[in-house]
Amino acid sequence: MAFKRKNDYIPIRYKLLISYLVLVLTPVIVIGSYSYVSSVNSSEEHARSNLEVAVRQTGSNADYRLADVYRGSEAIFADQALSRILSGYYLDYEKYTIMTQYILPKIESAVNLPNIDTKLSIYLQNNNISEYYYLDRDPKAGERRQYSIYHLDRIENAGWYRTLHLTYQSNVWRQVEGDAAIGRISLLRPIINYDTLSTIGLIRLSVKLEDIFYDVDYTKLGSDSLLFVMDGNKQVLYSSSKTEPSARPVPSGNGFDHPESYLQIVHPIENMDASLVAWIPKSSFQESSRRVGILTILICLASILVLAIISWMMTRFFSKRIMKLIRLMKAFKDGEFNKRMPVPGKDEFSQIGEAFNDMASNMERLIDEVYVSKLEKKDVELQVLHSQMNPHFLYNTFSSISRMAKLGEIETMQEMIRELAKFYRLTLSKGETIISVEKELQIIRSYLDIQRIKYAERIQVRYEIDEAALPYETVKFILQPFVENAIEHAWYDDEIHLVIRASLEGSDIVLQVEDNGLGMKEEMIGRVLDPTEKGIGYGIRNVDQRIKLQFGKTYGVSIQSSIGEGTVATIRFPKRMPKSLGA
Structure with missing residues (x-):
């Protein structure tokens, strides 16, 4: 059998003090921890925000140039008259006229792209159209424009062509036939016979990666940053970094080796199955987070001390008023309904005092109402008995x-x-x-x-x-x-x-x-x-x-x-x- 000990009683003052300290210290510790974590996250978010702006602008510039190349290919792809010409059969004396007056002007407009080194190759199923090769050398700018017409049988057995699988609306960016070795990439599109909707050839518009991604510059992000273009197969197409290629992070699985030490931003390039990827070392912004962490700890300790003193003072003040209310409640329990509690001020204790006084004043009235209610119920029961009869x-x-x-x-x-x-x-x-x-x-x-x-x-x-x-x-x-x-x-x-x-x-x-x-x-x-x-x-x-x-x-x-x-x-x-x- 358990016996209650006298020292089990804990005064309300100490209960309130313990409660206040728990209620006060818990938020301080939680807020302090949250502030530190938030500062780290804020630094990372700030860095990420700056990166995103720079990367988005760089990506937009690349998209703009890719769109120029795409529009150049449209001069051939969307020209139904040219499609019919490329599908036709011509006598020998007609071929020169067809080539010089109809085909070559269309091709020249397609490769005439400002500030982009362009090579256009057209592959045709129609062997009646003669093959053609043209190279324009600008003594000031170097090799600028080059275009050729080939028969499709030149590439029909090439591995890249067999896996191409172009459809009517296809436009594919891919490095083919040595593009990777010389830093180029090709836009591949079918040539369509619009009368039969059949494929009659292939457009290959090759451009320098440097001309498309010349704005991809790691110095915009920081001296130790990396900025590169990655294709859909997780292969690096173009990169910008002060480190040697052997010292750069290399592709592995879903990203790069040792990604935990970098903050990464990936921006999709809309006009190509590729992404612009930016990496910045986390060490560049973690130092400021450590300083914020030390400052947060000092502020938390000072807050705990001040709040503990305030809690003790508030506990002492409220416990006095609570004890007064307890004494009045005991008197009320003993039937002394004439007791009243003074209600100075307008706080919650004053409201409790007013409620207590109202409760005592209304007790007699409530007893009377209950008594009358019972009389009414008895009267209704008599009425029911009369109804039963x-x-x-x-x-x-x-x-x-x-x-x-x-x-x-x-x-x-x-x-x-x-x-x-x-x-x-x-x-x-x-x-x-x-x-x-x-x-x-x-x-x-x-x-x-x-x-x-x-x-x-x-x-x-x-x-x-x-x-x-x-x-x-x-x-x-x-x-x-x-x-x-x-x-x-x-x-x-x-x-x-x-x-x-x-x-x-x-x-x-x-x-x-x-x-x-x-x-x-x-x-x-x-x-x-x-x-x-x-x-x-x-x-x-x-x-x-x-x-x-x-x-x-x-x-x-x-x-x-x-x-x-x-x-x-x-x-x-x-x-x-x-x-x-x-x-």
């Missing part, structure tokens, strides 16, 4: 029995007497006011059986019962007033149809009585549910009041009705299992 219903039933006796309807009379006895046995047994939904439905079935004996086939009843709702408890005798009201006032024709429903809706039980009778106006519905109305709706209001007293004001009775279409009365209350069956 229902002298008017009993008088009418006995009148019917008397009439049947006079007419000699002995069997019908006996059946009505049995049903009447069953009805009152169900309604009066044990004096219960809370019963199961199943028993309430049994009561209304018995009541309707009596009425059906009286009215024969003029009353039609349908039951729509969800058996899952049957075990839950309800206030007794809540359906009969609605059924009685329908039978007495809702007749529209020689027959009346009633529907009795019981169902579950979420955490609620819903009971409904629907008829196809005369219906009511909105004004009449309001009068029926109005507590101040004396002339009509007494039984319905009685049900609504009992539901609210038992289950709360959010539950009760609602009525929907339309003239000539009928009425639906809905009773809603929460699901509660009888105590004998458990929750």
Whole structure:
């Protein structure tokens, strides 16, 4: 057996102090750690941002030049007239004219690209077109323009051509036939016969990598940085670095050897299956992060000291006010409702003091209200007992029995007497006011059986019962007033149809009585549910009041009705299992 020790008691002052220190120190440590990590990340992000701007601009310049080359190839690819000429058959005396007046002017416009050393080779399936070779040497700029026309059979067995697989809209950048050795790359596009949409040749527009990527300069990123162009196969096409090639990072798998010591930016080149890759050593910006880390630690230590002192002072101040409130609560527990707490200031303790004073002042009023509520509940129970006896219903039933006796309807009379006895046995047994939904439905079935004996086939009843709702408890005798009201006032024709429903809706039980009778106006519905109305709706209001007293004001009775279409009365209350069956 464990015994509570006296020293288990810890004053509220120390509990508050410990709580404050934990609450204060935890954020300081977390914020300090976060600040350090953020500073490192910020430095990296700053470097990354600068890199991205420089790399994006460099990539845009390269894209611009690649687009120039692409537009040059369009002069041949998109020219349908030239396509027809290249597909035609010509006599020997026609070939010179076709070549000089039609083909060569188109080719010259394609290779005439500013500041780009261009070599254009056209490979044709049509061997009727003569092969041609041209080289333009500019004494100031060196070799600038070169173009040739070849028959396609020159390259049909070349490995790079067999794996090319060009389609109608294809444009492929690839290093072929020694391009890599001399620092060039070729744009490869098909020549299309637009009448048959068949491929009749190949355009190869070769340019110097240096002319396309002359703006790729590592010095823009820092003296120890690297900047290079990598193709879709992770091979370096062009690079810029102060180190010798043997000392540079080399491709490996998804990137380069030892990537952890570099910050990497990759920018896709839109007009080529390649990327511009920039690497900057992390050591260039980590030194500033270390200085920030030391400063962060010093600030955290100073903050911890200052906040610990402030926490102790606040704890001492609040503990005094809490102890005063505890003493008043003990007095209140002993029944001294005349005690009051002074409420200086406008802080939370003042609000607690005001709430305490209001609680003491309202206690007597609350006791009175509970007492009155119990009296009202007893009055309602007496009203229910009167409804159960229902002298008017009993008088009418006995009148019917008397009439049947006079007419000699002995069997019908006996059946009505049995049903009447069953009805009152169900309604009066044990004096219960809370019963199961199943028993309430049994009561209304018995009541309707009596009425059906009286009215024969003029009353039609349908039951729509969800058996899952049957075990839950309800206030007794809540359906009969609605059924009685329908039978007495809702007749529209020689027959009346009633529907009795019981169902579950979420955490609620819903009971409904629907008829196809005369219906009511909105004004009449309001009068029926109005507590101040004396002339009509007494039984319905009685049900609504009992539901609210038992289950709360959010539950009760609602009525929907339309003239000539009928009425639906809905009773809603929460699901509660009888105590004998458990929750």
